[in-house]
Amino acid sequence: MKLLIVEDNIDLNDMLKLFFSEKGFTVIQAFNKDQGLNLFYDRSPDVIILDLNLPDGNGLEICHEIKKNSQIPVLILTANSSSEDEIYGLKSGADDYVSKPFNLEILYLRLKTLIRKLDKKEVKISKSIRVLTKEFKVFINGQLINFSPKEYDLLLYLWENKGVFLSREKIINHVWGFDYYGDPRTVDTHINRLRNKIINSDVLIENKRGRGYRFTDENKNQI
CATH class of the missing domain: 3.40.50.2300 (Response regulator)
Structure with a gap:
């Protein structure tokens, strides 16, 4: 390379x-x-x-x-x-x-x-979410949805760790970088934006106090 x-x-x-x-x-x-x-x-x-x-x-x-x-x-x-x-x-x-x-x-x-x-040219996050990685495009139920760079990175990071709770610290280190010194609650803001964009998909973002956030199937309730 x-x-x-x-x-x-x-x-x-x-x-x-x-x-x-x-x-x-x-x-x-x-x-x-x-x-x-x-x-x-x-x-x-x-x-x-x-x-x-x-x-x-x-x-x-x-x-x-x-x-x-x-x-x-x-x-x-x-x-x-x-x-x-x-x-x-x-x-x-x-x-x-x-x-x-x-x-x-x-x-x-x-x-x-x-x-x-x-x-990876294409990633199937779920039945309803498809990502074209070379074009940085996200399709939900066949419709192109606009994602900011950080929302895009956050989506892929949660998907790569589906089922695993990720703390704010882990998310910041991976998505924002180890040298990020801003407000850690920016994670919560971006999670809320991401939830709104995938609301009609077949996945949910759960959160659990003291443990963090994770991707899960649509048939589970948010904690």
Whole structure:
């Protein structure tokens, strides 16, 4: 699998290349915006790690350009940890967002999650819910339903752990990331939105005090 790393810090770029090469990736290095875009078109990578602050432009410009032409997963790296920067990144089409400094193994796990979604073209969550993962589209009873990126990730995470109660902490670490420091009750807000969107499907989201949330069949009552 080809990984394009767009990072102007030479030492960090080389460290990432060594680490991901040992994980089995074919690593392509770029050190500025123009080089990153040229290699994207010339080498057709499968996944991209993209620094937000580049010497010849903003990484979001690259992300926007990439997402206009493909559904390649893009993980943004940045020294800025503000929620405003994260929002801008996700609005530009980024699939995940990691703040520096970071743990390499956690970065690898986050990248693997993006790749796993890419590998499956279609996921049947239930008889009534179908997900086209390459297009990031969710169909309920044959109708296309609009999901935000976080709602989409939350839906798949609950499905991957169907029947298992997931705590707020686990959900935040998986969906928002280990470096999220916002209000943990954002999970409850997103769960409520998700419930409203799947209300006519054949699955429910249960919650149990002290244990968390889980997917279950329609014939069970919410706790």
